[in-house]
Amino acid sequence: MQIRDLPYPDPGDPDVRSGPRFLLWLGRNQLRGQLKSMAWGLLHQCSIAGLPPAIxxxxxxxVDRSGSRLAWSGGLITVLGVLIALGDTMLHRTAITNWITAAARVQQLLARKTAELGSALTRRVAAGEVVAVSTGDVEKIGWFVEALSRFAAAAxxxxxxxxxxxxxxxxxxxxxxxxxPLLALAVLPLLPRAxxxxxxxREKAGKATELASDTVAGLRVLRGIGGEELFLGRYRRASQEVREAAVHSARMWxxxxxxxxxxxGVLLISLVVYGAMLARDGRIGVGQLVTVYSAATLLLFPLRHFEEIAMAYSFSRPSAQRAVRVLSLHRAARPSTLDAAPTGDLYDPVTGLMAPAGLFTAVVCGDPDEAGRLAERLGGHAQAGTDPDEDAAEREVLSVLLGGVPLDELPLDSARTAVLVQDKDPVLLSGTLRELLDVPSSGRVTAEEALTAAQCGDVLDSLAQASLATDGDPMTTRITERGRSLSGGQRQRLALARSLVTDPEALVLDEPTSAVDSHTEARVAAGIKAxxxxxxxxxxxxxxxxxxLADRVVLVHRGTVVAVGEHRDLLRTEPRYRAVVTRETDEEIAALASRGATATIEEVEERA
Incomplete structure (x- = not known):
């Protein structure tokens, strides 16, 4: 594989049993490149080794005053110089190719896993760890793969x-x-400590990266509550811990x-002293002493590769272990068996939640975290069900059904096409508004219709004012990373428009109007339903x-559906529903109960 041939058509199925096994798997997949690099490394090293005899x-x-042998030696040194230059150039070329292609393979594997897990990835692995794996850790792993062939050539x-x-x-x-051998193995006792x-x-650096990522993501909120200095102080302490750990590690290296x-150095001194004694006694010639001393001096160069491979492995092993933690995650417990996505009701056997086909179903959960987990499960991203020791019946229960078919039995592309989940904190990638809305879709919903339904008129106006085009076209205005140039409500509505454009068979929205005012919220809800x-x-x-505005409302309490009906009926008949929707306290509920078991519908609606 050459750099120009990237990306890989198929990065392969990695061995994720452990970090060292993953590195071994990478090395096997780079075997051709490793052998080429080793061959050029041998040419380079052997050409260098040929210099002492020639000298x-x-x-x-x-010494012998032989002009012919001197000319022959000069010609040999010239040839060796050309071979050294050629070997060094090609060794560097092939070694860097191994580095880049190995790093690209790991990045493709991570990208494939990210696409497979979707939003479930950051729920199961810290965001900072994902960032560390996809940036610095990939470089460390590539470094080890690149150093391996040069070490083999040096050995x-x-x-x-x-x-x-x-x-x-x-x-x-x-x-x-x-x-x-003693020189090469002398540092082995120090390697475990290093x-x-x-x-x-690496652990402290990963935590610092995670803290920085979370702080940047919540900077707007932190500024609103005056907490940026508190988190800045935390990051300062974390960065100082990283610095101290780096210095501590550098001392050992x-x-x-x-x-x-x-x-x-001790070897060279011993060699010179012993060789000089032999030369004084006439047991060896001056030329032989120079040859052996030069060869011993050049041995120091390949010996440096032993230190490099030890350092590369020490740094890449924890990086590989972190990569393995991400790559070992799985979306489903069973292989896909169907080719096309079915249609019908969306049903979760765990909670008993039923979303009838073609209807607008609202779900009320007292616990926001429970709502997020349920929304994730409806999209086929169940976190449970991947234990190989579970029996088939237990795994069956954990799969959400669409039209009676478990989502786990669908190919990933079909499952994503059938059910789309929008998180309560959706991400907007940088690019123009047209690029943001250019997503895989059914084609039945246009971008204009989606933007209108999501009530994005004010967003379009602000983008038009910020547009660099002379016509003020908001569709060509560039949106910054994560949409940080927009307000929270504007970001939420643009993300909703993007979800509406896809027009999936089933659309799951987690708090789609939490960041907008009540007037806009009512219009957005009506636009979604229409x-x-x-x-x-x-x-x-x-x-x-x-x-x-929902066709039916479902109340989920402690992981189970406890009530189904229309909003006004549930307000009147279900105290737990009323407590969530109206934010009533226990004292208020008790007061209402003492007045006649249930409140009048006018009182309830006034509170709602």
Whole structure:
């Protein structure tokens, strides 16, 4: 795989049993690139290893006053120089290719998993961790894959050089051959401690990233309550902890680097002293001493790769483990068995919630978190049901049914087409308004109709004023990341318009009007009902203005449907419903009960 061939047609099915297994899987999938990089690395390293004998021949030729051997040695050094340049260039090219293609493979796997899980991803994994995995961790993993081939070439070159020295000059070759493995393994006792410190640094960095992400996302709210200084102080403390952990980790790596410099220096000094004694006694020639010393000096270069691979693995292992935590998440417990999405009622067997086909159903939950989990489950993103030890009957209960067919049995694309869930905090990506509304859809609802139903007239006016086009076309106005240039209500209505454009078989809305005023809320609710006529719509809300327009209202209490009916009937007959919708306290409910078991409908509507 070359960089120009990216992206991968299929990034593959990763081994997510552990971080090291994932790295091994990546290495196997990069095997061709690894072998090419290793081959060029061997050429580079062996060409460098060939310099000491050539230099030794040249020195001996000068001592012997042989012009022909000196010329032959000069030609050999020139050829080796060309091979070194070629090997180094191609090694760098292939190694960086391995790095980029490995990182691209991981990014594609993460993107595929994100598309599979949708909004359920950040409910199951912290947003900061997802950011850390998709940015810095991907680079660390690519670094290890890239360093692996260069390390393999360096290790092979060390074996060849030591074998050559043993054959060329056994008296000094034995010293080098015994010392090199000791030099390579000398830092092994320090690696576990260095790895633990690197893990701690990564953990603190991930928490700091998560805190920064959450703070930026809630900056508008923090400024409203004057809490930005509090969170700024928290981030300062978190960043200082990251700095201290990084310094603590760097000290260990600096000690490892110092050992990698000290021990080879001791070897060179010992080699020079012992070689000089042998040369003084006439047991070896000057040229041989120069050759062995030069070879030992060049051994330091491949030895540096041992430190690099240890550092790369120490940093990439926790990164791979974080990637595995994301990639091991699953949407469904069972494989898809159907090709097309069915139509019909939307039913959740867990709570007993039924949304009849073609009707506007409003759902009232006293617990907002419970409403969010139920909305997520209606979209086929059940968090439970992935345990392999569960029996089939338990997994069956956890699947929402559409037209009597479990959503888990549908292909992902079909399930997304059939049921669309809009979170209470939808995300607007940066781009123009036309690009925002250019989403997969049935084609039955135009962008203009969706914007009208969502009451986006004032949003269009403000975008037209901010438009750089001479005609003031709001559709060409660029929206900033997450729509931060818009108010909360404007963002919510644009997101609603985007959902209405898709025109799914079943549309699930979680608090679609929570950020708008009551006058706009009533018009938005009427627009949704009119535009979605004949289509299944489920809205989680507690606003009487929206509930009064629903065809049927369902009350969910502690995970179970406890009442179904129309808004006004439930207000009169169901105290738990009335407590959520009218915000009555227990004392007020008791007072009403003491006056006659139930309040008059006029009193209830006045409170609502």
């Amino acid at each position: 030794g021949l040249a020195v001996q030729a000068v 092979a070159a060390l074996v060849l050089i030591c074998a050559g020295l043993l054959l060329y000059l056994p008296s000094l070759g034995i010293l080098v051959t015994v010392a090199v 790895t633990r410190r690197a893990d701690l640094q 600096s000690l490892i680097s110092a050992i990698q410099v000290l021990l080879p 535009l979605r006529q004949g289509r299944t719509t489920v809205a989680f809300a507690s606003s009487p203005l929206l509930l009064d």
